[in-house]
């Protein structure tokens with residue numbers, strides 16, 4: 001079995017080792033400081049005997065290094081070096097995650113971790129339920145306080161039967177081994193974790209939650225940054241927010257009220273626009289073409305349902321309706337209660353002339369055109385088509 005140097009000392013990055021087996025691109029060493037990944041932390045990379053290590057993994061109790069292009073033989077003694085900047089970033093990220101979740105969990109004891117992901121590019125924890133920014137903010141402040149206070153971090157091994165096991169954040173049914181690797185952040189947190197951590201919280205520098213996104217059925221992803229990246233990200237976000245607040249003519253202390261008022265106003269404008277479109281459609285005067293009423297109009301709305309409902313109603317009465325809704329692009333609807341007007345054919349022919357597309361059924365068809373300036377010409381063309389059909 002490979003001697004796992006990273007377990008005794010996470011700070012060993014350069015070491016000498018003997019090649020104990022070679023299998024194509026893969027080699028094993030007598031002892032290694034390369035972490036094969038685990039606990040959500042991705043594996044290390046680096047150099048072995050001057051050749052790049054692109055992947056490290058665990059296979060049959062051995063730690064296997066993928067070293068494409070190597071020419072090693074069993075028994076060779078070689079100098080190895082883990083990409084330390086990368087590994088140190090992962091160690092800090094992993095420790096920071098413990099601090100963050102500790103506070104989130106204390107605020108919401110029902111909250112569970114679904115997955116942890118710690119890589120150089122992205123660091124996040126997936127939790128099984130949504131959690132508000134108020135709680136996240138408390139957690140970030142708590143974690144930064146613990147970072148500043150500089151608590152020590154210690155790794156130990158605990159038996160599954162140890163009575164103290166109940167103090168650990170751990171799901172026993174998930175643990176298969178008899179011994180559990182436990183990480184203790186002095187006076188703050190005790191968690192089961194097989195990842196690699198720093199020795200003192202001060203090393204993390206800072207932590208900042210940069211975004212929260214949906215993880216689908218799994219729950220919610222809480223992304224965070226550490227160290228300089230955390231400071232950079234928080235400053236750049238704060239600057240964007242201040243610029244937006246300024247653009248809205250508000251003040252940081254008033255912004256939540258300003259946004260809430262704007263949302264309210266927007267909803268009420270939408271409602272008013274909808275009501276006015278409905279009343280405009282109701283008062284439309286039809287053109288009578290050879291005994292058939294044809295209702296046609298252009299409306300400033302992107303609410304397709306208002307137009308659809310009205311067109312369906314006119315169709316039921318045996319009339320024809322040709323409506324255009326103007327939003328970011330044009331919505332074109334055609335409905336007919338008279339079989340002579342083939343809506344599907346007419347709409348697809350007409351809209352293709354204007355660079356748009358449409359489809360549907362003979363009695364009801366719809367489509368869209370990107371160029372809103374074409375609205376009058378499209379309606380004119382549809383009217384000609386209707387007239388020709390009747």
Ligand SMILES: [Zn+2]
Pocket residue numbers: 039094095098183193194195196197
């Ligand atoms: Zn950990």
